[in-house]
Amino acid sequence: MELHFRDSYLDLSHTEIMGTLDLDPTVHYSADEIVAAASDFAESGATFIEFSVGKFAPKPVSDEVACNIVCHAIEALAGDEELPVPAVYTSSPAVMKAAVAAGAKIVVDPLALRAPGALETAAALDCAICLLFDQTVEFAEDDGTDPCGAVSEFFYERIDACLNAKIERRRLILDPMISVNTSIEYRLKMMGRFKSLMSFGLPLSCELPRAVAANNDINTIEGANRNLTQEPAIVTTVALFLEQQGVRLIRTKSVYDLALGLDTWHALNRSARPFRLTRAIGKTIRRLAKKKALKAK
Numbered sequence: 001m002e003l004h005f006r007d008s009y010l011d012l013s014h015t016e017i018m019g020t021l022d023l024d025p026t027v028h029y030s031a032d033e034i035v036a037a038a039s040d041f042a043e044s045g046a047t048f049i050e051f052s053v054g055k056f057a058p059k060p061v062s063d064e065v066a067c068n069i070v071c072h073a074i075e076a077l078a079g080d081e082e083l084p085v086p087a088v089y090t091s092s093p094a095v096m097k098a099a100v101a102a103g104a105k106i107v108v109d110p111l112a113l114r115a116p117g118a119l120e121t122a123a124a125l126d127c128a129i130c131l132l133f134d135q136t137v138e139f140a141e142d143d144g145t146d147p148c149g150a151v152s153e154f155f156y157e158r159i160d161a162c163l164n165a166k167i168e169r170r171r172l173i174l175d176p177m178i179s180v181n182t183s184i185e186y187r188l189k190m191m192g193r194f195k196s197l198m199s200f201g202l203p204l205s206c207e208l209p210r211a212v213a214a215n216n217d218i219n220t221i222e223g224a225n226r227n228l229t230q231e232p233a234i235v236t237t238v239a240l241f242l243e244q245q246g247v248r249l250i251r252t253k254s255v256y257d258l259a260l261g262l263d264t265w266h267a268l269n270r271s272a273r274p275f276r277l278t279r280a281i282g283k284t285i286r287r288l289a290k291k292k293a294l295k296a297k
Contacts, residue, residue: 001248003203004170005105006126010047012203012248015239015262018048018106019084019255020207022055023069031076038076038083045259049077050108050251051099052089066090067098074102087130093121100125106173108251110135112158119165130173130205130249131158139182147186148193151176155200173249175205191238194245205249206242208258209235236261 001012010016019041023029038049053069054061074086087106088099093115096107105127112131113119122129133154139147155174162172176197178190197204209231232254239250239258243265252258 001203002170003128003173003248004168005128009170014266015243015248015250016047017045017255017259017262018050018087018205018249018251019044019046020050020052020089020251020253021073022052023073025054025057025061025065025069029069029073031072034073034076035080035083041255042082042084044256045263046084046255048087048106048249049084050087050089050106051104055089063092063094066092066095070095070099070104071102074099074104078103091115091118093117096121096125100127106130108132108175112154113162113165114158119161119167122162123165123167126171128171128173129162129167130175131155131162132175133178135179138179139186141183141186147178147182147190148196151178151190152197155197159200159202169202173203173205174200175207175251177206177210180210191242191245194242194247198246203248204242204246205251206247207251208239208242209252209254232257240265 003010003012019038021037021041041049051070051073053066070088070090074088077083077086085106086099086102086104087108088095088104089108089110090096090099091109091111091114096109096118100107106129107122107125107127108130109115109118109122110132111118112134113122113129133151137150139145139150155176159169159172163169174197176190176194178187180187191206194204235252235254236257239252240261242250243262250258250262
C-alpha cells in the first residue's frame with residue numbers, strides 16, 4: 001500500500017509514526033525550538049510531524065494566526081531531510097493552502113473536508129489527506145447503533161465526495177477512531193473491527209493516546225477508565241493490536257514509547273522468520289539425504 005504526495009510517495013507496508021505537536025497561539029516559538037522538537041521526534045522514530053494550533057483552546061484560533069504559526073513551524077524544517085515530514089491539522093481551507101505552500105505534505109482534517117471550500121482546496125493542492133470520522137457523533141448502548149456500520153457509511157460518503165472533487169484515492173487516509181465521549185466498550189468494539197475497514201483499500205490512521213472520560217469503565221482492562229496518557233502499557237498494546245488490524249499511520253505525542261514497542265515487535269518477527277526457514281531447510285536436507293541413502297541401498 002502506498003500514500004502519494006504531490007511529487008513523491010511513501011510505502012506503507014509497515015506502520016509509520018506521526019508525532020503530534022500542538023502549538024499554543026499565545027506563545028512565540030523560535031525556529032530553534034521547533035527544530036529541537038522535530039529532532040526529538042525523528043530520533044524517537046517519527047516519520048512525520050503534525051502541527052496544530054490551539055487544538056484544545058477554549059476559543060477558535062483565527063485563520064490568520066494559525067497560518068502564521070503553522071507556516072513559521074513548517075518553514076523551520078525546510079531543507080533538512082533528517083527531520084520528519086511536516087503535516088498540518090486543520091479544517092480551514094486557508095490554513096491548508098498556506099501550510100502546503102510552506103511545505104506540508106499531509107492535511108489532517110477533523111471535519112473530513114466538509115468545511116465550505118475544503119474539497120476544492122484539497123483537490124487543487126494535490127497533497128495527501130487524512131479524513132477523520134466525525135467526532136461529534138457519540139454512540140450509546142441503548143440506541144443499538146453499530147459503530148462500525150456508521151463509520152463505514154460516513155467514509156463511503158466522504159470518499160465519493162473526494163473522488164467527485166477529483167481527489168485521487170491514492171492520496172487518502174482514513175481515521176475511523178470514534179469520539180472519546182463514547183463508552184470505552186464501544187471504542188474497543190470499533191477498534192476490534194478495524195480490519196473490516198480494509199475493504200476501502202486505503203491506509204488507516206489512528207491517534208493514540210486519547211483521553212478517556214473519568215466515569216467510563218470496563219471490567220476486562222484494569223485501569224482503562226483513567227486517562228490513557230497515564231497508561232503507556234495500554235496505549236502500546238492498543239498500537240500493536242491496531243497495526244495487526246491494518247493501521248498504517250499512528251498519530252501520537254508518545255512517539256518514543258510507541259515506536260519502541262512497534263520496532264521491538266517487528267524485530268521479533270524478523271528474528272523468528274529465519275529460524276522457521278532454517279528448520280524447513282533442515283527438514284528438506286534430511287529428507288533428501290534419506291532418499292539418497294535409500295537409493296544407495
